[in-house]
Amino acid sequence: MNYNIKIEKTTNPKVKPDDSKLSFGKTFTDHMFVMDYNPEKGWHDPRIVPYGPLSLDPSTCVLHYGQGIFEGLKAYYTAKGDIALFRPRKNIERMNNSCERMCIPKLDEDFIVEAIKTLVRLEKDWVPKAPGTSLYIRPFIIATDPFLGVHPSHTYKFLIILAPSGAYYPGGINPVKIYVEDKYVRAAQGGTGYAKTMANYAISLKAQEEAEKKGYVQVLWLDGIKRKYVEEVGAMNVFFKVNGEVITPALNGTILPGITRDSVIAMLKHMNIPVSERLITIDELVHAAEEGTMEEAFGTGTAAVISPIGELNYKDKIYTINNGSIGPISQKLYDSLTGIQYRKIEDPFGWVVPVE
Numbered sequence: 001m002n003y004n005i006k007i008e009k010t011t012n013p014k015v016k017p018d019d020s021k022l023s024f025g026k027t028f029t030d031h032m033f034v035m036d037y038n039p040e041k042g043w044h045d046p047r048i049v050p051y052g053p054l055s056l057d058p059s060t061c062v063l064h065y066g067q068g069i070f071e072g073l074k075a076y077y078t079a080k081g082d083i084a085l086f087r088p089r090k091n092i093e094r095m096n097n098s099c100e101r102m103c104i105p106k107l108d109e110d111f112i113v114e115a116i117k118t119l120v121r122l123e124k125d126w127v128p129k130a131p132g133t134s135l136y137i138r139p140f141i142i143a144t145d146p147f148l149g150v151h152p153s154h155t156y157k158f159l160i161i162l163a164p165s166g167a168y169y170p171g172g173i174n175p176v177k178i179y180v181e182d183k184y185v186r187a188a189q190g191g192t193g194y195a196k197t198m199a200n201y202a203i204s205l206k207a208q209e210e211a212e213k214k215g216y217v218q219v220l221w222l223d224g225i226k227r228k229y230v231e232e233v234g235a236m237n238v239f240f241k242v243n244g245e246v247i248t249p250a251l252n253g254t255i256l257p258g259i260t261r262d263s264v265i266a267m268l269k270h271m272n273i274p275v276s277e278r279l280i281t282i283d284e285l286v287h288a289a290e291e292g293t294m295e296e297a298f299g300t301g302t303a304a305v306i307s308p309i310g311e312l313n314y315k316d317k318i319y320t321i322n323n324g325s326i327g328p329i330s331q332k333l334y335d336s337l338t339g340i341q342y343r344k345i346e347d348p349f350g351w352v353v354p355v356e
């Protein structure tokens with residue numbers, strides 16, 4: 001593969017939005033990274049071009065059968081005045097696992113990390129500087145064969161787009177209300193739960209919509225067979241602190257292996273706080289909430305980092321957690337993880353990767 005990335009700069013740069021007015025995923029930078037795949041050349045022609053629409057035949061594979069995957073990570077403007085990524089290699093390893101599940105040809109992990117760095121370096125003036133802001137990085141792959149037929153595509157496009165994003169918690173951290181979903185399911189053993197593939201999100205929308213109508217921001221998914229075991233929350237993994245121990249569902253093929261989840265487990269071990277990955281039943285959680293041993297609950301993901309859960313609704317009964325406010329471990333994890341990401345504190349794990 002030709003590792004030389006061709007760069008075509010825009011002749012029409014956009015006006016950058018004010019750091020304090022950024023939201024999430026609505027504004028994109030001036031350039032994007034693109035690379036193609038075909039069976040003869042493999043992944044080829046890596047290039048950075050002006051950001052703009054794609055031209056696709058209406059029969060294009062991904063538009064009909066959803067053969068596509070994505071990733072999400074961030075670049076941070078740090079307290080040291082540089083730009084850094086957080087464990088980017090992990091995202092590309094996970095992307096290759098998603099490729100494997102979805103019959104998409106794998107990527108060269110070192111090269112993709114280089115491609116991300118090259119694009120972010122070119123767009124460095126787009127990395128917002130206000131507290132809590134970041135540049136969201138969205139790599140994705142779509143199947144591009146113009147062909148109606150349920151069969152893996154022979155051709156693909158890999159792209160990276162960048163979105164400057166506002167602080168997730170502009171007014172301080174607010175715990176969220178979560179609806180425990182016992183009708184719809186997200187994933188089952190043997191399915192695609194562990195892959196960041198497009199279809200997983202399409203099938204989650206209905207439950208999300210119904211939960212929102214009832215005043216909840218996300219759903220907590222239960223296992224696809226018995227609706228008994230806890231899995232994850234929307235696009236976040238989930239943790240509970242019960243009786244002094246932090247617990248999270250073990251990775252069993254139906255749960256997305258979050259990089260924030262992995263980082264939180266490592267940090268808890270580093271802090272000598274007991275943590276275990278295991279099967280967790282919803283009954284056990286409800287019981288703990290009733291008897292007062294449910295101390296904290298929170299979701300983890302790249303977007304929010306730590307999202308405390310203040311209330312669970314299960315079968316229309318309401319369980320309040322820590323009086324609906326953020327608990328001390330959740331706060332400490334948030335401060336430490338964002339402290340490392342923004343290089344405000346020492347990174348004992350070697351997770352931060354400077355771009356320059």
Ligand SMILES: *Cc1c(COP(=O)(O)O)cnc(C)c1O
Binds near residue numbers: 257
């Ligand atoms: C992306 C995602 C997560 C969180 O993963 P991070 O790597 O921590 O951002 C959790 N669950 C689902 C379903 C996801 O799509």
